[in-house]
Amino acid sequence: MPLLEKLFRLRAHDATVRTEVAAGATTYLTMAYIVFVVPATLSAAGLDKPALIAATCLVTAFSTALMGLGANVPIAVAPGLGLTAFFSYTLVLTNGVPWPVALGIGFWAGVLFLFLSLIGAREKMVAAIPPAIVAAIPVGIGALLLLIGLRNMGLVVANPATLVALGKFTPPVVVSVAGLFGTLALHIRRVPGAILLGIVGTTLAAAAAGLVAAPAAVFSSSISLAPVAFRLDVLGALRWNLVGPIFALFYVSLFDSLGTLVACAGAAGLGQPDGKIRGLNRMLNLDAVAAMASSLLGTSPSTAYIESATGIAAGGRTGLTAVVTAALFVGSLAVIPLIGVVPAYATAPALVLVGLLMVGEIRHLAFDKFEELVPALLTVFLMPFSFSIATGLACGLLAWGALRVLLGRWRDISPVLGLILVLSLVSLLL
Numbered sequence: 180m181p182l183l184e185k186l187f188r189l190r191a192h193d194a195t196v197r198t199e200v201a202a203g204a205t206t207y208l209t210m211a212y213i214v215f216v217v218p219a220t221l222s223a224a225g226l227d228k229p230a231l232i233a234a235t236c237l238v239t240a241f242s243t244a245l246m247g248l249g250a251n252v253p254i255a256v257a258p259g260l261g262l263t264a265f266f267s268y269t270l271v272l273t274n275g276v277p278w279p280v281a282l283g284i285g286f287w288a289g290v291l292f293l294f295l296s297l298i299g300a301r302e303k304m305v306a307a308i309p310p311a312i313v314a315a316i317p318v319g320i321g322a323l324l325l326l327i328g329l330r331n332m333g334l335v336v337a338n339p340a341t342l343v344a345l346g347k348f349t350p351p352v353v354v355s356v357a358g359l360f361g362t363l364a365l366h367i368r369r370v371p372g373a374i375l376l377g378i379v380g381t382t383l384a385a386a387a388a389g390l391v392a393a394p395a396a397v398f399s400s401s402i403s404l405a406p407v408a409f410r411l412d413v414l415g416a417l418r419w420n421l422v423g424p425i426f427a428l429f430y431v432s433l434f435d436s437l438g439t440l441v442a443c444a445g446a447a448g449l450g451q452p453d454g455k456i457r458g459l460n461r462m463l464n465l466d467a468v469a470a471m472a473s474s475l476l477g478t479s480p481s482t483a484y485i486e487s488a489t490g491i492a493a494g495g496r497t498g499l500t501a502v503v504t505a506a507l508f509v510g511s512l513a514v515i516p517l518i519g520v521v522p523a524y525a526t527a528p529a530l531v532l533v534g535l536l537m538v539g540e541i542r543h544l545a546f547d548k549f550e551e552l553v554p555a556l557l558t559v560f561l562m563p564f565s566f567s568i569a570t571g572l573a574c575g576l577l578a579w580g581a582l583r584v585l586l587g588r589w590r591d592i593s594p595v596l597g598l599i600l601v602l603s604l605v606s607l608l609l
Contacts, residue, residue, distance in 0.1 A: 187251055187497040192448075194496040199253075202495030203503025206255050208372035210486040213239065213257050214511050214518055215378050215526045220263045220327075221478065223523075224271035224278050227406035232515050234407050234477045240505040242469035242481045247501025249465045250458055253491055254443050255504050256469050259482035260533060261320040261568060262432060264327055266479040269567045270424055283416030285480045288429040289471035296463040304433065307595035312575050314543040315555035319562035319571045321537025326563045328530030331523045332356065351524045354385045359528035366532060371489075374529045381525040391520055399515045407477025426602055430572060432480050436466050439483040447491050550586065554579035573603035 183189060183196060218231035235258060242256035270281040295301040329335040333352040338344035346352060362377025370376065385391045416425070440462050449457045462483075470480035490500050511518070541559070545551040558575025562568050580600045583591045592600070
């Protein structure tokens with residue numbers, strides 16, 4: 180097909196239309212669970228769930244197609260789970276920020292993203308961060324997602340004496356636990372779309388137990404983004420006391436997206452002999468635009484998804500893979516009423532599984548270097564214990580800097596890292 184060849188240079192990437200379509204479908208099946216999980220998490224902050232489902236589908240479709248057409252890479256982009264948790268549970272529910280203002284914070288974080296990407300500073304900031312802290316970030320986010328998932332399942336509940344306790348095994352909890360182990364079994368067997376199948380199976384079990392009412396309709400008769408789209412309060416997010424949250428959201432997005440982009444682009448054969456990734460700056464710029472678009476349409480900022488690696492493993496090498504994935508997410512709009520009946524305890528096992536997978540990255544921590552391990556573990560544990568990704572990150576960085584000063588190794592702190600440490604301290608004090 181001449182048009183597809185012109186747009187995606189299939190022959191140059193040794194790709195075929197059939198392989199790219201199959202790869203795009205693989206990526207979709209692997210990450211389609213976000214259509215359930217992201218709206219369920221954001222709706223906890225007071226946003227309209229049906230509108231969120233539509234917004235999640237459209238944001239994912241737009242952002243993924245943008246990456247495919249603009250950078251010609253097989254990478255999917257969607258509202259990040261860690262960023263979604265930060266939006267709902269840290270900004271809105273913990274800090275009391277109104278959700279339109281929280282959307283505004285996401286928008287300004289995206290603007291900062293784009294500005295730093297355009298001047299090339301984004302990569303320099305990442306290069307300045309100690310490797311121990313970089314390795315700890317996904318582990319800490321995973322621990323937080325694990326805690327949120329267990330809470331949504333009903334397995335972990337608040338307790339005034341012990342802070343947390345084991346919940347009672349009510350019918351929804353039993354169904355959710357069964358769904359978790361069913362999902363784990365599918366994942367261990369490497370069944371494609373294991374998380375999505377787990378959500379569907381848990382919902383069906385809940386329906387069979389009489390815990391879920393049948394939807395009023397299966398197919399969407401109308402789609403409305405009005406309750407969430409363009410509801411962001413851009414000016415309200417520019418208050419001085421919100422500088423910290425803007426920086427924190429930017430900071431979390433920075434490592435989440437860059438690490439995934441580098442990993443997936445390298446797997447897609449975009450690595451160069453000098454270790455750099457071909458077209459990385461363009462990908463970073465498009466990623467920033469996607470983050471801004473997410474806030475405009477009413478979701479948490481978008482980021483590149485590691486699930487893209489499944490499509491790459493299936494042979495995806497060009498942006499056609501991403502475009503196919505985007506088209507399938509548009510198709511998800513047709514069954515919004517069906518998606519809307521999925522209860523939070525049916526999506527909770529997905530959060531637990533994703534959290535467990537991310538916590539598994541703890542193997543990359545330097546356990547033989549105590550001065551590296553302590554700041555890393557503070558980063559990991561303070562994220563769930565403070566219920567804040569930003570707090571854990573700031574504390575870990577400051578601990579790393581403080582130890583370097585006390586050990587007389589202050590020269591390890593570069594000017595860029597020094598600036599980041601100052602901003603981290605400010606984020607804690609605000």
